[in-house]
Amino acid sequence: MTVVYSLKNVVKERLTDGVGFRLVVPYVQIRAQEHIALIGHSGCGKSTLLDMLALILHPDESDQFSLHPIDGESHDINWMWQRRRQGHLSQIRKHHIGYVLQSGGLLPYLTVRENIELPRQLLKLPEDDSINSISRVLGIHRQLDKLPGLLSAGERQRVAFARALSHRPSILIADEPTAALDPITAQKIMAVVMELIKGLKITLITASHDWAHVYKMELRTLKQEAGPVDNGKVYQSRFSD
Amino acid sequence: MAQITNIIWLSFRDYSHEWRMSGCFVLALSSVLAPMLILFGLKFGIVQSMIVELVENPINREIRPIGSGRYNDAWIDAYRNRQDVEFIIPKTRALAATIQLKSKTANRILSTELLATASGDPLLVGIEQVPQDYYQAILSQAAARKLKVNAGDEIDASLARQFQGKRERVHLPLQVINVADIAVTSRNVAFVNLDLLVASEQFKDGRAVPELGWEGNSDDSIERVYPSFRLYARSIYDVDKLVRDLESEGVRVKANVGEISTVQSIDQNLSIIFWIIACVGALGFTFSLGASLWANVDRKRKDLSVLRLVGFKSGRIVLFPVLQSLYTAILGWLLAVLIYLAFEYLINRFLAPRLNLDQVLSYLLIEHFLWALGLTVVIAMFAAILGGIRASNIEPSDGLRDI
Numbered sequence: 001m002t003v004v005y006s007l008k009n010v011v012k013e014r015l016t017d018g019v020g021f022r023l024v025v026p027y028v029q030i031r032a033q034e035h036i037a038l039i040g041h042s043g044c045g046k047s048t049l050l051d052m053l054a055l056i057l058h059p060d061e062s063d064q065f066s067l068h069p070i071d072g073e074s075h076d077i078n079w080m081w082q083r084r085r086q087g088h089l090s091q092i093r094k095h096h097i098g099y100v101l102q103s104g105g106l107l108p109y110l111t112v113r114e115n116i117e118l119p120r121q122l123l124k125l126p127e128d129d130s131i132n133s134i135s136r137v138l139g140i141h142r143q144l145d146k147l148p149g150l151l152s153a154g155e156r157q158r159v160a161f162a163r164a165l166s167h168r169p170s171i172l173i174a175d176e177p178t179a180a181l182d183p184i185t186a187q188k189i190m191a192v193v194m195e196l197i198k199g200l201k202i203t204l205i206t207a208s209h210d211w212a213h214v215y216k217m218e219l220r221t222l223k224q225e226a227g228p229v230d231n232g233k234v235y236q237s238r239f240s241d
Numbered sequence: 242m243a244q245i246t247n248i249i250w251l252s253f254r255d256y257s258h259e260w261r262m263s264g265c266f267v268l269a270l271s272s273v274l275a276p277m278l279i280l281f282g283l284k285f286g287i288v289q290s291m292i293v294e295l296v297e298n299p300i301n302r303e304i305r306p307i308g309s310g311r312y313n314d315a316w317i318d319a320y321r322n323r324q325d326v327e328f329i330i331p332k333t334r335a336l337a338a339t340i341q342l343k344s345k346t347a348n349r350i351l352s353t354e355l356l357a358t359a360s361g362d363p364l365l366v367g368i369e370q371v372p373q374d375y376y377q378a379i380l381s382q383a384a385a386r387k388l389k390v391n392a393g394d395e396i397d398a399s400l401a402r403q404f405q406g407k408r409e410r411v412h413l414p415l416q417v418i419n420v421a422d423i424a425v426t427s428r429n430v431a432f433v434n435l436d437l438l439v440a441s442e443q444f445k446d447g448r449a450v451p452e453l454g455w456e457g458n459s460d461d462s463i464e465r466v467y468p469s470f471r472l473y474a475r476s477i478y479d480v481d482k483l484v485r486d487l488e489s490e491g492v493r494v495k496a497n498v499g500e501i502s503t504v505q506s507i508d509q510n511l512s513i514i515f516w517i518i519a520c521v522g523a524l525g526f527t528f529s530l531g532a533s534l535w536a537n538v539d540r541k542r543k544d545l546s547v548l549r550l551v552g553f554k555s556g557r558i559v560l561f562p563v564l565q566s567l568y569t570a571i572l573g574w575l576l577a578v579l580i581y582l583a584f585e586y587l588i589n590r591f592l593a594p595r596l597n598l599d600q601v602l603s604y605l606l607i608e609h610f611l612w613a614l615g616l617t618v619v620i621a622m623f624a625a626i627l628g629g630i631r632a633s634n635i636e637p638s639d640g641l642r643d644i
Contacts, residue, residue, distance in 0.1 A: 051638040056550060087554050094552025101641060105547045107251070109258030121247060122552050147258075163551075 004171065004203050005030040005053060008064035012048055012057070015234065022229075022236045023048050028222060029241060030203065032070045032170075035194075037219035038207040038239065044226050045237040046207035047175050053205060054099050054173045055089045069096040069170045070201075094122055098164030100174040104156040106148040112159050113144040119167040134162050138192060154185040161193055165200070172197060174206040186210075190217060244557045252564040255544070263569065266533055270573025270617070271580060273526045278581040278613060280522065282603035284515050292511065295504045299363035300497065302327070302474045304483055307493040309334070309468035317470060325479035330357045330435065331467035337442040340431065342415070344396045346389040351429055353384055355441060356471070358432040363473045364425045365432065370418055372434040375453060378415045381430040382423040392419050398431075402445050404457065411444065411455050439465070477501045523616075530617070531624035534569070538562040538628030546641045559629035566625035570617045578610055 010025040023045035030036055038046040051057035052065075058081040059065060065081075068074035072095065080088050098119070099105075106115050116131050135141040138158040148156055157177055164172055177193075178186035194217055197204050206219070226237040256263050295301070312331065320329050332338065338355040358364070358379065360371050365379060372378055378398075380390070390396060394417045401410045421432065440450045449457035474480045480496050487494050545558050589601045596602075 051641075054550070054638075056641075057638040087556075090549065090552050090554050093550070099550050101547075101550075105543075105550065105641065107255075107544060107547060109255040110251075114254075118247075119551055122244065 001031040001033065002068060002070055003029050004032050004034075004068055004070065006064055006066045006068075007062070009062065010052065010059045010065055011061040012045075012052060013060050014048075018230070019233045020235070021045070022234050024236060024238045025049065026238065026240050028239060030205065032203055033201050035197070035204045035217070035219045036206070037217075037221045038205070038224070039209070039221050040224045040226070040237070041209055044224060045239070046209075049239055050173050050175050050205065050207055054097055055093050067092065067096075070203075071170050072096060094119070095167075096169050096171055098167070098169040098172045100157070100160045100164045100172070100177045102176040102179050104148070104160040106156060106159055106163070108148055111145050111147055112140065112151070115148065115159060116144075116162045116166045119163060123167050125167060130168075131162075131166060134165060134196075137196060138162050138189075154181050154189065157181060157189060158192075161189070161196075165196065165202075168200065169202070171203045171205070174204070176207055176209070179209075244553060245560065248553070248557050248560045249564060251548070252561045253568070255541075255561075256565050256568050263565075263572075266537065266569045267572045267576060269533055270530055270569060271576035273522075273529050274573060274577035274613065274617065275580040275584075277519070277522045277526060278577055278605065278609075279584055279603070280515075280518060281609060282581060282585060282605045285605055285609070286601055286603040288511060288515070292508050296477055296508060299366075299473055301477050301500055301504060302363065302480060304472045304474060304480065304487065304494050304496045306469050306472075306487075307495055310492060311466045311468070312470055313464060313466050317467070320472065323483075325475050325483055327473045327475045328359075328361050328363055329470055329472045330359055330362070332357065332469040332471055333438050333442040334468050337445045338438060340441060341399045341401070342384070342388060342396050342431065343399070344388040344390045344394065346394075347387065349387070351384060351387050353380075353429045353431045355438050356430050356432050357435040357438045359435065362432070365419075365421060368419050368421070372418065372432065372437075374434060375437045375440065376414060376416055377418045377434065379419045379421055379432040380417055381421050381426050381428060381432075383427055384429040384431060385417070385420045387429065390417050392417055400441055400444050402447065404447050411453070413453065477504060527620050530570075530620050534562070534566045534621060534624040535628045537565065538625065538631065543641065546638075550641065559626065562629045563622060563625040566621040567618065570621035571614070574614045574617050577613070581605070 005028065007025050007028045009027075012023045014021045021043075038049060040046055048057065052059055055067075055077060059078070062078045065076075065078040066074055067077050069092075072092075075092055077089070079085075093099075106112075107118070110118070112135075113131060116135070120127075120131075131144075132141060135144060138161060140155055140158045140162065143151055143155055143159070148159065151159065157180075160177070161174075164174070174193075178190060181189070196202075204219075222239045222241065224237065224239050226235065228234065229236045317329060317331055320326050333355075340353050340355050342351045342353050343349075358371055362371065365371065368379065378396075380388070385391070388396060396415050396417060398413045398415045399410050400413075401408065403409075415431075415433075421430075436452075440453060440455070443450050444455050444457065447457050449455060449459045451459075472483075474483050480498070480501055484494055484496050484498075541562060545561060548558055548561070549555065585603050585605075588603050593602050
């Protein structure tokens with residue numbers, strides 16, 4: 001299988017006067033259609049790593065950071081960040097990546113349908129039945145003309161998944177997508193999402209602090225270890241294959 | 242291009258979705274702008290016209306010679322051609338410049354002072370036709386009232402003299418072509434062509450006036466000189482120099498110097514006060530608009546980050562708050578103009594009659610409103626672009642999670 005993400009010695013630091021947090025990724029490769037889970041307690045850098053994988057956060061150091069979507073060419077992300085190619089990065093993001101935030105991140109002033117359509121509009125994709133069909137699968141087809149403020153938390157997360165998938169990206173990144181939901185709703189949503197992802201042959205990278213949940217869905221987890229370094233001034237977290 | 246269309250649509254949807262908040266911004270803007278418009282309206286209306294009235298008042302611009310001198314036509318013309326002189330016309334001897342008027346409608350003979358006039362006379366502003374020949378006159382209100390005549394009526398004018406031991410009287414039909422404004426003078430005055438004034442003097446001096454068939458001595462060789470003149474400076478600011486020039490020629494003159502300096506200082510002080518208020522107001526306006534629009538950008542950080550996550554470019558995202566500021570600027574300006582127009586209507590309709598003013602208290606021209614719009618939009622854009630650039634410089638991942 002093609003390697004989608006290839007990271008070597010990627011470092012992101014959040015330090016003030018030498019004190020703070022450091023995320024280190026010595027070596028990680030993510031292949032097409034893999035389902036990856038980042039496991040760890042809060043503050044271990046899961047969101048930081050996801051943001052870097054979603055190309056919205058630049059690494060401080062990196063020997064290699066490349067992205068090769070199965071339906072596109074290979075990109076040297078490291079080089080793009082160094083050259084401040086923000087436009088280029090947003091192009092890749094727009095075409096190949098869907099992102100689900102823990103809080104949904106829906107635009108409150110657009111209806112559910114408009115929220116889901118937004119990525120398709122940006123790509124100027126033709127209007128077809130895909131919005132209706134994905135909404136039906138996720139069970140939100142009756143909410144399409146409502147504003148997000150009128151939906152329950154579970155419905156909002158379903159809409160967030162629909163928006164992240166509406167433009168058929170090959171990569172889906174989800175940051176604790178079910179953390180705000182009750183276990184039963186969470187499980188229901190994740191089951192539907194997993195079905196969709198397998199059907200659409202999408203690479204999934206998700207973060208969760210809920211261990212049991214992850215094993216049930218048969219996700220590959222990255223090894224994570226954390227602890228103080230530099231005489232306890234820096235809390236360092238490592239993710240590796 | 243497609244992204245720009247999208248941003249316009251999104252910024253408008255957000256603006257109308259948050260109509261309460263947007264309404265507050267619009268109200269905040271117009272509540273600062275409307276008083277500024279009202280201040281300008283009053284300055285442009287009543288204050289300006291009062292100042293103009295004081296500055297333009299011919300009484301304050303008149304320079305009167307003291308005693309009598311000898312001024313020939315060349316001297317008069319030299320002053321007439323000066324840039325700082327609005328009007329100058331000779332006067333004949335006061336005793337010779339009196340005429341008796343009699344109308345059919347009043348049974349008295351009115352002894353009336355003759356004043357020469359010509360087109361451009363500041364005392365006869367608004368009267369287009371001035372006496373062109375011997376047979377026309379413009380009467381002062383007092384004279385017209387006493388003679389019970391109106392514009393268009395014909396009256397009889399007569400002059401008397403002692404000539405070669407006999408008392409003589411000549412008559413002349415005069416058409417009243419107009420009646421001067423009441424503010425011009427309270428005396429009995431007939432404004433006539435200079436020729437009639439000269440003829441009257443010649444007649445009283447015992448000389449002949451062939452044009453009118455009045456007999457007497459003929460001595461054409463004498464150069465015509467006038468003992469006095471009526472002179473108006475172009476503005477009160479020209480009076481000082483004119484007085485000095487005249488005095489350097491040995492002409493003793495009198496002008497309303499005290500009045501003039503009072504009017505000048507009122508004019509200057511009012512202008513200073515007005516500009517201080519306007520500058521402080523404009524500064525406050527800039528800061529209040531800037532602060533509220535800046536705050537709006539900050540409030541939108543999360544939404545803007547989400548837009549970037551979906552794939553909008555940073556440069557396009559700056560447009561989002563900028564466009565919303567534009568909506569606020571235009572709507573706020575519109576509301577302020579409506580408030581101002583309501584104020585203008587009320588004050589001109591109800592307050593002006595009570596103050597016995599025949600002019601409007603407050604008014605603005607279309608270009609004043611357009612200036613206000615332009616200024617508001619520029620300030621709004623400036624504040625929003627500063628805020629927007631700040632928002633777009635934040636790393637896209639920031640702002641996503643601060644809920």
